[in-house]
Amino acid sequence: MEKSVCMLLFLTVAVNCASINMKEDVALINADASPQQQNKTQFQYKYPITNDEILQQDKSFWLNAGQNILKRVLQSEEESQRYKIAKNVIIFVGDGMGISTITAARIYKGQQKFGTSGEEYDLTFDKFPNSALVKTYNVDMQVPDSAGTATALFTGVKTRYEAVGLDVNCNRTIVDKDVYERSKVDSIMVWAQNANKDTDIARQLVEDTPGKKFKVILGGGQQHLGHTMDYTDYCTRQDGLNLTNTWTESHAGSNYILATNNEQLNMVNDETEYLLGPTGTPSLTDMTRKALHILKKGENGFVLMVEGGLIDRAHHKNYARLAMEETAEFDKAISLAINETGPETLIIVTADHSHTFTMEGYSKRGNDILGFTEKAGEPERPFLTLAYANGPGFNYHYTPTNTSNATFPWRDSSIDENRLNDPYYQHIGAFNTKDETHGGEDVAVFAKGPNSNLIRGVIEQNYIALLISYSGCFGPQADLNPACHKVAPSGTSTSLVNISGIILLPLLINFI
Numbered sequence: 001m002e003k004s005v006c007m008l009l010f011l012t013v014a015v016n017c018a019s020i021n022m023k024e025d026v027a028l029i030n031a032d033a034s035p036q037q038q039n040k041t042q043f044q045y046k047y048p049i050t051n052d053e054i055l056q057q058d059k060s061f062w063l064n065a066g067q068n069i070l071k072r073v074l075q076s077e078e079e080s081q082r083y084k085i086a087k088n089v090i091i092f093v094g095d096g097m098g099i100s101t102i103t104a105a106r107i108y109k110g111q112q113k114f115g116t117s118g119e120e121y122d123l124t125f126d127k128f129p130n131s132a133l134v135k136t137y138n139v140d141m142q143v144p145d146s147a148g149t150a151t152a153l154f155t156g157v158k159t160r161y162e163a164v165g166l167d168v169n170c171n172r173t174i175v176d177k178d179v180y181e182r183s184k185v186d187s188i189m190v191w192a193q194n195a196n197k198d199t200d201i202a203r204q205l206v207e208d209t210p211g212k213k214f215k216v217i218l219g220g221g222q223q224h225l226g227h228t229m230d231y232t233d234y235c236t237r238q239d240g241l242n243l244t245n246t247w248t249e250s251h252a253g254s255n256y257i258l259a260t261n262n263e264q265l266n267m268v269n270d271e272t273e274y275l276l277g278p279t280g281t282p283s284l285t286d287m288t289r290k291a292l293h294i295l296k297k298g299e300n301g302f303v304l305m306v307e308g309g310l311i312d313r314a315h316h317k318n319y320a321r322l323a324m325e326e327t328a329e330f331d332k333a334i335s336l337a338i339n340e341t342g343p344e345t346l347i348i349v350t351a352d353h354s355h356t357f358t359m360e361g362y363s364k365r366g367n368d369i370l371g372f373t374e375k376a377g378e379p380e381r382p383f384l385t386l387a388y389a390n391g392p393g394f395n396y397h398y399t400p401t402n403t404s405n406a407t408f409p410w411r412d413s414s415i416d417e418n419r420l421n422d423p424y425y426q427h428i429g430a431f432n433t434k435d436e437t438h439g440g441e442d443v444a445v446f447a448k449g450p451n452s453n454l455i456r457g458v459i460e461q462n463y464i465a466l467l468i469s470y471s472g473c474f475g476p477q478a479d480l481n482p483a484c485h486k487v488a489p490s491g492t493s494t495s496l497v498n499i500s501g502i503i504l505l506p507l508l509i510n511f512i
């Protein structure tokens with residue numbers, strides 16, 4: 001129950017920080033449809049592509065389009081040869097952003113933000129020159145959680161389900177301090193800071209290294225730092241600690257800002273050295289902007305992690321529209337990071353795991369991605385393009401007591417006004433579960449910048465941390481990079497990069 005309350009808090013945040021704007025001038029579907037079709041489709045937006053536009057996309061169109069992609073790839077090959085070391089590393093993790101989420105969000109953003117049919121639109125990271133497929137399984141699980149996958153991504157070590165910063169030797173059923181100590185693995189942050197503690201991640205952020213050395217920590221979850229909220233319905237720390245006080249005390253004497261609201265966050269200026277902002281309400285893009293504002297001042301470079309954590313939380317409740325909006329916001333933050341940095345920055349975009357989210361039916365091009373497909377099913381019924389293999393959306397759509405439609409006890413999505421108006425509209429889950437589960441298929445990783453050409457093929461998830469080590473000249477793989485030796489022949493390559501920044505979002509809450 002406590003967990004559910006936390007989720008609702010975060011989803012409230014999601015709505016505040018990423019308002020859902022339906023484009024007002026989109027056309028309603030099927031002007032020439034029969035009266036019966038009109039009635040069926042009046043609840044669906046359409047982002048039409050005309051027959052003339054389709055005819056323009058003939059063989060010369062596609063041969064030219066393919067050639068443009070080839071030129072882009074060749075140019076990126078040249079660029080990747082120019083920089084052998086990443087001065088800065090930014091890793092964006094879309095929590096639960098599986099490949100179907102990327103495809104649907106691409107169409108969603110093209111339709112909602114630009115009024116186009118959507119399929120041809122490119123998200124910011126769609127245009128990255130390098131990508132790979134990533135195997136996400138935990139060492140003991142076919143379908144992973146966020147704990148084991150985060151450990152793989154940030155330490156280079158795959159591990160068990162529910163394990164954070166520990167290898168397979170540590171099992172939660174065996175409480176053994178020695179085994180626990182031996183199981184600890186260092187993260188990409190530790191590789192640079194040469195320190196690690198792994199108990200309570202919120203306490204680690206504030207009391208121990210690497211957390212207390214971070215220059216920027218922004219995100220939701222201030223109650224998990226023991227901060228007193230101005231409302232009562234929230235999760236509290238069982239140990240009663242107030243870690244925001246601990247943080248301010250440990251940074252006394254330096255120029256710091258504790259920002260618990262947007263006004264305080266806006267006070268960040270060129271003099272600000274440290275920022276703790278468990279604010280909850282600014283957008284991911286605003287937080288990324290503030291983080292880069294501080295981190296770019298350093299001469300030695302930085303590492304920044306940005307998590308789009310609310311994609312996962314929306315999917316767990318089958319809130320497809322919200323997941324799309326959060327992915328669009330995530331993409332906006334990536335665009336900002338590209339504009340704020342140069343070619344010496346390695347930017348990686350990936351997901352920790354997927355969801356049971358799917359895009360189905362034979363919808364025509366330009367069909368509302370949040371809408372329904374027609375002429376499918378037996379008997380023929382409209383059904384939603386976006387659906388889940390499981391989740392609480394089952395209960396919303398399954399209506400067996402609706403006697404007027406006893407032979408087909410499912411809600412008719414084509415006349416459901418909630419679908420257009422409710423940001424928390426639940427898409428259908430085929431099997432009833434309280435929370436929709438993660439998915440186990442591969443996710444994607446996209447990369448641009450120094451050594452990004454080494455992101456290719458089908459890789460294990462832990463490889464990403466090792467690639468960061470290699471490219472950034474810190475950690476266990478720095479010796480493999482000949483360019484690191486040229487710069488730091490005495491083996492002091494870890495000083496090349498100050499790991500100085502991180503954004504953690506719902507990692508503070510839990511790892512489901």
Ligand SMILES: [Zn+2]
Binds near residue numbers: 146438
């Ligand atoms: Zn999850």
